[in-house]
Amino acid sequence: MKPLSPVTVLRSQRVFWGTGIQPALIIIKDGKILEILSDCDQNIGDASEVLDVGCLLVMPGLVDSHVHVNEPGRTAWEGFQTATRAAAAGGVTTIVDMPLNSIPPTTTLSNFQTKMQAATGQCFVDTAFWGGVIPNNQSELRPLIQAGIAGFKCFLIQSGVDEFPHVTKSDLHTAMAQLQGTGSVLLFHAETEIQQQNEEEEDPCEYASFLNSRPDVMELEAILTVTQLCLQYQVRCHIVHLSSAKAIELIQSARQAGAPLTVETTHHYLTLSAEHIPQGATQFKCCPPIRTQANQDQLWSALKAGQIDMVVSDHSPCTEELKRLDSGDFTQAWGGISSLQFGLSLFWTTARQKGFSVADVVRILCQKPAELCHLDNQKGSLLPGYDADLVIWDPDKEFELNEDDIHHKNKLSPYLGFRLHGQVFATIVRGQIVYMQGTFSPQPLGKLLLVKQ
16 A cells, blocks of 8 residues: 555554554544454455554554644745645644744634635645734634634743734733633743843853743743633633643642643653753754753653643744854744654653553543644544544654654754654555655645634
8 A cells, every 4th residue: 555545444453442452453434433343353345445554553643733834924934735744754643733933823814714725735634723812813713713713822922923922911811701601722822021130141052041041930920820810711721832840730729729721741841951952052942941851850740640731742943044053042043843743753762661651642642632622523532433543653663863854844853863762654644544654645635624612
């Protein structure tokens, strides 16, 4: 079989379904899972398209709910074709596009229509969309929900692009009132500006200088604001890319008090640490910043305890010029890390050593992100009636990440040279092979998903 081929029956000795891994036949019809049979060797009749993957592991395709595609407007940074090819190569079968870094941003119904036009016919995997909350666009929120937006994103600090300004508390009260009763979710970039004491001028090429400029308290103060609003309005709230483990206690307290609050962290906070970032290595810059090894260990513990709900990429690419690799100046470099293609391998490489199971991988990388964006009735699980979105991979296969392997547009990565465990063999979206062993389907097969809330 090759990409673009339809799969009617998938056979493997290792399929994750129900509560564990077992031999199974997955019967697919019209892009949906029709049936899963535990007798892997039974006669399946006249099925014309059977894919037997032996002992490779089959599980639901990943849902990455935090991806900056940047099209239209900043396609030199990334675009729908390159981003979704990278997703397919990494076993990601659904992405949710962030509302900013594209021009125009997805903050009005008209802008959403422009975004949809740009994405049409371009996507190798299924793609949904977040809207944005900015000052004075609150009247657009309900029309965007009705149009199929998965939810909304806002910033409590400067976003980095002028066309997506951050919101004030007054803006948030107005937006939360609009969202009450809709079932929608508001995502927060939870950092806020604080007054810092003037210190001696630090070397901008030293990572410690950048880390000192964005201390944990910036996240803690912002998350305190989020928890108060969440409790007051009882609107679903979600904290994106948590970097500081010091905020976990605050989040847990709010949940215990009744706040409908979820939280994600990212692959870079779970893989990289401040102590190992070389001088001038601006490919490691992101916001909030990568913190210490001790902080990373605490994030893993919180994830193990279920205090962090999910892990996503926060794929935030840019051009090489914007990363200021020539000067190595962290204060001037764009903050963002690209890892959409390698999230499964990055996560599994460490998770396997920390006692996480494949069931944990499915919950953290598939089911919980699908729940966040109202797609858990069709994505994130292997169940009859769900979309036949599958990743076929070898969790024991080790490989070295090289530039030639990268399918997103700009090849910048802090992970070059890393040895990772867990290599993707093939990716199936709604019963069609979109990626197999380095080869993609000749045409984009992904759907644009309009979400019902």
